[in-house]
Amino acid sequence: MKLLLSSQRHYSKLASLNLKTFENPQANAYKIIQYCKSGSLFEAIHVLNSIDWTKLSNKPFFYASLLQTCTKVVSFTHGIQFHTLAIKSGLDTDRFVGNSLLALYFKLGPNFFEARRVFDGLFYKDVISWTSMITGYVKVEKPKKSLELFLEMLGLGIVPNGFTLSAVIKACSELGDLRLGKCFHGVVMVRGFDLNGVISTALIDMYGRNSAVDDANLVFVELPQPDAICWTSIISAFTRNDVYDKALGFFYLMCRIDGLSPDGFTFGTVLTACGNLGRLKQGKEVHAKVITSGLSGNVFVESSLVDMYGKCRLVNQSQCVFDRMSIKNSISWTALLGGYCQNGDFESVIRIFREGEKADTYSFGTVLRACSGLAAVRQGKEVHCQYVRRDDPSLWTVLLGACAASPHSATAERIARKAMELKPDHHLSYVYLANVYRAVGRWDDAVKIRNLMTKRGVGKMPGTSWIET
DNA sequence: ATAGGGTTAG
CATH class of the missing domain: 1.25.40 (Serine Threonine Protein Phosphatase 5, Tetratricopeptide repeat)
Structure with missing residues (x-):
């Protein structure tokens, strides 16, 4: 049995045969392990293919080593091949092979289902x-x-x-x-x-x-002697609990300790603290440190910068950081929107919201919360907003997204009906409304909406809702 | 001889 070496086909089978004849099996076994240890997967497989490895002694050890190397060099397809071979040899029940398989499926899949199968099949679980x-x-x-x-x-x-x-x-x-x-x-x-x-x-x-x-x-x-991760976790604990001054104090302490340097995780949380305190001067200082630390391309750090400048009322600077980001996601985008909202520039919020394609449920909620106040929606009151809030379907959808989790389904229902009336082919309105119904236990109504969607041929109903019921 | 762990942004 030969392993597929998809990107290494230049190794000829002829060479393999010659090797098989002349080389010492024990020397080959040693070579394989050495290659595994140094992360040279292809070289290890090459040697493996050149010998009659069905006769290798201590096979579980080889399988385990090879599987670990697959995980290390992120080669899931080779890992699966070794799994198949291990099953054929009945070695997938060996705990070393099995534990290596668990690592493969968790780290490279991640495939919890396969991992569970391996686990259940283990002869002895340590x-x-x-x-x-x-x-x-x-x-x-x-x-x-x-x-x-x-x-x-x-x-x-x-x-x-x-x-x-x-x-x-x-x-x-x-x-x-x-x-x-x-x-x-x-x-x-x-x-x-x-x-x-x-x-x-x-x-x-x-x-x-x-x-x-x-x-x-x-x-x-x-x-x-706490390491950088310990420091980051305590700084983050302070930040989560709104003890921002302590968070910043610990950050400066950390920076003064030899051999420790803040990383992207640290900066992400520290910038949040600066923003929430409205400390522009400190925020700029931290920004400078971000640049000198070479973390400018980190999407977490840069999103925090966007947020920090927005909260410190420097929306232009926030926009500037955002524009220069090489990687953007819905979080960076929502941080930008948040800045405009907090500074009362609702026109820009609506404009950016319409242009952008990075909306998710969180950003819907944030936009609405910032613009009109979620409390009003929660109480089931009419939302008064100069932007609707016109007969603009996308804005109705925003509203709907924000109040979908509200126990007051009446408002959500009214908004959803309006959105569906204005834009009958927009699948989100149906999904939102169905979620509202499910959240309050109106299962029949949820089914009706689903049927209505099918009847009108609108989009697809997702299998699960975002609202846990 | 071989396997498993911690911290970040709206």
């Missing part, structure tokens, strides 16, 4: 197999499932380690379960992981996201 799955569930935003798996693991008598703990702490963070998070904090202390930067970062982040910024700070100050 703490790494379990931790990989627990981490995987957190990554696909199923923190509850990840905690269930954790309990199942404990039930089998498998002892969690630092990797496992950092994953379950993250799950608590996502679930908003501060109490359970504190329990894990206790475990971390008892087990002596409290000086571990990675686990501490997970704890700081968990506390920061759950309004317990003081607890986050307690974890941070215990660290003898």
Whole structure:
């Protein structure tokens, strides 16, 4: 069996045969491992194809090494080939091969379904197999499932380690379960992981996201030598909890420490703090640091810059940064809109909104919130706005998007009807209205809208709504 | 001999 070497076809089969005859199998095995270690996947496969590798001893080790190399060099297709071969040899149930497969599917897929299949098929699941799955569930935003798996693991008598703990702490963070998070904090202390930067970062982040910024700070100050990520996580915790002055203070402290430098993550959060404080002078200082750090092309950092200048009432500067961005997304675009909104330039907001194609549900909401105030919509009152707010279907759609999540369906319904009347072929209006109905449990009406869409041949109804019911 | 973890923008 030869592996496909899609981009390396120049290796001739003839050469392979010669090698097979003359070279020492053990030397070849050693070569393969060396190539794997240095990330030279094609060279490893080349040697592999030149020998009779069905007779290799310790095959699980080879499969595991090769799979890890595929993951390392981001070659998913080769990884899948090795998976197929591993299945044929019955080695996909080996825990080393299996754990390497889990990494392949999580990191390169990400394909949770395949990963789960591999996991379920494992002959013996060790703490790494379990931790990989627990981490995987957190990554696909199923923190509850990840905690269930954790309990199942404990039930089998498998002892969690630092990797496992950092994953379950993250799950608590996502679930908003501060109490359970504190329990894990206790475990971390008892087990002596409290000086571990990675686990501490997970704890700081968990506390920061759950309004317990003081607890986050307690974890941070215990660290003898926090690394850049720990610093960023505490700065971010302060920022999330509107303790902007502390966030900035910690940022300046961090900049003064030898061997530490803020990265894109740090700048993203620090600029948010500057913007929310309206500190233009500091914001400009940070901007200068961004440039000298070579982070100008980072979409996160630049979106934060757009936001910061907008909040500091320098809309021109905000527009200027935006125009120079090489990569833009709906977030950068919404930050720009937000700046114009906050400065009362609604004309520009509407103009940019009409021109742009980067709208998402968040930007709909932001635009509306900034322009007319969401509170009025939530209360089911008529929205008074000079722009409609005319018989302009796109504006009605904006309105609808903003109040779709509102429990007051009457307003949403009225707006949706209006939008559908003005622009019957615009599928979003139908989708929004159906979502409104689903949100308030009017399933029959949601079905009616779906049928109406089909009848009129409008777009496609997505399988899931954005509103969790 | 081989596998798993933390931080960012509207």
